[in-house]
Amino acid sequence: MKNKVLMLTALLATGPWIETTAAQELPEGYWTLQQANEILGKTRTIVLDPDLSSLSEAERAAVDKLIQAGILANRIYEDSMHPQALSSLQALQALDKGGEQSRALLDLYYQFEGPILTTPDNQRVPFLPVTAEAPGKNVYPPGLSTEQLDAFMRASPESSAEFLAVRTVVRANNSANLERDLAMLDRFPVLDGLHPGLKAQLGALKSGADQAPWYALPYSVRWAPEIMSVSEWVNGAAQDVKAEDPDLAAYLSLRARDLISDNYEGGDAAWVRGQFNHLNAQIGSYETYADALYGVKSFFSFSVLVRDVAKSNELAAALGGLQAIQDSLPLSNGRKVQQDIPVGVYNVIADFGQSRGGNTASILPNNADHARKYGRTILLRYNIMANPDLFDDARKKFQAAVVPAQAGDLTLDGPFYRTLWHEVGHYLGVAKTADGRDLDDALAPWGNLYEEMKADLVSSFTAAHLNASGLMTDEILRSVQAGGVLRVLQKNEPRSDQPYQTMQLMQMNYFLENGLLSFDDASARLVIHYDRYPQVITQMLGDVLAIQSAGDQQQAAAFIEQYTTWTPELHERLAARLRESSPYQFLVVRYQALQ
Helix, strand or coil: CHHHHHHHHHHHHCCCCCCCCECCCCCCCCCCHHHHHHHHCCEEEEEECCCCCCCCHHHHHHHHHHHHHHHHHHHHHHHHHCCCHHHHHHHHHHHCCCEHHHHHHHHHHHHHCCCEEECCCCCEEECCCCCCCCCCCCCCCCCCCHHHHHHHHHHCHHHHHHHCCCCEEEEECCHHHHHHHHHHHHHCHHHHHHCCCHHHHHHHHHHCCCCCCEEEEEHHHHCHHHHHHHHHHHHHHHHHHCCCCHHHHHHHHHHHHHHHHCCCHHHHHHHHHCCCCCEEEEEEECCCCCCCCCCCCCCEEEEEEEECHHHHHHHHHHCCCHHHHHHHCCCCCCCCCCCCCCEEEEEEEEEEECCCCCCCEEEECCCHHHHHHHCCEEEEEHHHHCCHHHHHHHHHHHHHHECHHHCCCCCCHHHHHHHHHHHHHCCCCCCECCCCCEHHHHHCCCHHHHHHHHHHHHHHHHHHHHHHCCCCCHHHHHHHHHHHHHHCCCCCCCCCCCHHHHHHHHHHHHHHHCCCEEEECCCCEEEECHHHHHHHHHHHHHHHHHHHHHCCHHHHHHHHHHCCCCCHHHHHHHHHHHHHCCCCCEEEEEEHHHC
16 A cells, blocks of 8 residues: 555656656657657646644644545546546556656646547547546446447346446456456455445346346445545544544545445535534536546546635635526526535635646535535635636636726636636526436436526626625626636537537627627637627526426537537637737646655
8 A cells, every 4th residue: 555655656746847858769659759749748737835833733744634535536437437547557667768759648647637638729638558548438348339339228127227327437347357356355344334225236246146137336345445445544544634634534534434335415514514624625527528428427526625714714705695696597496505504715725636627616516415415615726716827817818808998807706706707607597407307317418508608698697786786896706707708618529528618608608699798800809798798697597407407308408519519710710819828738737745
């Protein structure tokens, strides 16, 4: 365990500041130094180094343990994203003799958390000798199609819930998989106890009594050694702060158990309703964006955060009147919403897995039942949101996109409040379909897309509501509205497996169609018609809420089809301007706490 953690720590600490001069030629299949540098040269690097002076000795000890847990969670994430991720990393490390080529490829592996990267023209390609990325990543068998699994689930409907569960992998029925998985249950008896009936099911498959071609396996068994270790580290952190911060200790202790049961309800309840001192941590697998096959499997993330007490208190005092906003929505359904939203402003100590990068905020849990029972918590990542280099890039992008007369409309306040009300927006609107179904299930595989688009639109709607109520100044409203336009700008045509980018393109096209935006053909810039902003936002929000309420997949698909047009004469011309606005197209975030 100790050697593994040290090896992973060394990987995570690898950075572009390591200077090498040795020439190097790696075998066929590895990108050349020139190819790697084309990506690295377009990458903005920021280092997060928050002030930890407020932390006690016990809290610092907890941070150290949580970081070790995060390193292992990062390993699980990489493995879940590609079946050859860990083996390709091991092979690259074996070839690394300090040469420029191998160092550059290690930097790319860190940046993209695996052997697949996104090119400047938005294609996903391998830079190490591995297979191409599959829609099902490594949580479904290679080559499995939805047609195959759908046919099996129709024939065996009792299996659907397990196969489409958020924290199970779909495994091929073969002797190697079954022997390995049964061995994990023997090695860790607690897993056998927490997953009753699983050993008997696997035994029936092994004996041939059950000849199903696939089976569902809990994450805790699929990644048993790593998850058991993560659980131990997290539980150790709970013991460190038990005397000083009992609510945080309770959450960490429950989450340590959640990880090995694959049921997060206990930890979610303690996380949302707890009152923590200085530390917070986002732990586990929640978001399903990376599952391009069914859109239901979650991927691991892990964040260690220190609370900005003054900003958090100021923000909490400013929040209020959410029911009035809910009631004013174009489709409110008379729904009553939680008023005392747990929201905090934090600085990131370290992020791992899916949460690593430029993520500015989280709102979790996203399980509908957990949210109904306990609410949700909002984590605003201030040292990312307010990073001067990142804001400078955003401002240049905005200025390149709009006419000069509007280039100064974006200030730092705009993106901050737009993001805040986007996260609050997840609380508002439609919670279930009109006939009582969960939105993700009803609108699969587009549930995430519609939820994020709703939150974007609620944010803009809320800003206008607050301004009309005298709770937001005209200057901040203008900046929030400018931030809403910044949000929809695309440097490349989105891929079908990019829900965020797709819903942003949909908003842009809707805004163009309805007069919130217009395109100046001579300068290839956008004109923002602020007088049209409230009406168009309300109109589109009404359309989205109606689709969510109906839960009609055909209607949802048709709306996506209608507003995802990408034309060379408008979209590509504007995208070219955006690509030229900054030398940076990619971001890598590093953490002083890992050095």
